[in-house]
Amino acid sequence: LDKGDIQALFTKIIKGSEGTCDDSVVRDNNTLLLTLFQHIVNDKSPISEDNVMIILKALIPMGAPLLESNQSLDLLIFPDLMMVVQVLAGAGSGYGHVILFESAVQWLELCKSKLA
Numbered sequence: 275l276d277k278g279d280i281q282a283l284f285t286k287i288i289k290g291s292e293g294t295c296d297d298s299v300v301r302d303n304n305t306l307l308l309t310l311f312q313h314i315v316n317d318k319s320p321i322s323e324d325n326v327m328i329i330l331k332a333l334i335p336m337g338a339p340l341l342e343s344n345q346s347l348d349l350l351i352f353p354d355l356m357m358v359v360q361v362l363a364g365a366g367s368g369y370g371h372v373i374l375f376e377s378a379v380q381w382l383e384l385c386k387s388k389l390a
Contacts, residue, residue: 282331288336288351288358297347300377304354311358313363330362330370334377374389 287307290300311329314321336355339346344383 277328277332280329281335284329284333285336289348289356297350300347300351304351304358308358308361310356311361315361323369326362326365327370327373330359330365330373332357333362334373335377337377337381338384341381341388 281316284307287303288300290303299357303358315326333355337352337359340352340355343349359370363374
């Protein structure tokens with residue numbers, strides 16, 4: 275699977291389809307996605323840490339567009355995305371937290387520039 279395909283799939287799950295989803299559907303999708311990823315990072319999961327990192331690296335780039343958007347729903351979705359990537363980052367050795375931290379610094383800089 276291509277990284278772009280993974281990003282498109284998760285964007286549709288996390289943000290919902292254009293014009294067809296309301297806030298409750300988006301929240302339900304994000305709750306289900308979080309539950310799925312909590313199961314995936316379980317020590318007994320057959321999914322390898324490498325595969326989890328592929329998913330994490332596909333989701334992280336979604337953060338900046340959500341923060342840059344002027345749409346209130348996007349800003350409401352960002353914390354849900356953070357919960358999901360935090361769970362994924364904790365898989366296996368926890369190396370995903372290093373990846374996530376680097377992106378978090380960039381997101382903070384983006385927020386700082388929007389506030390200035």
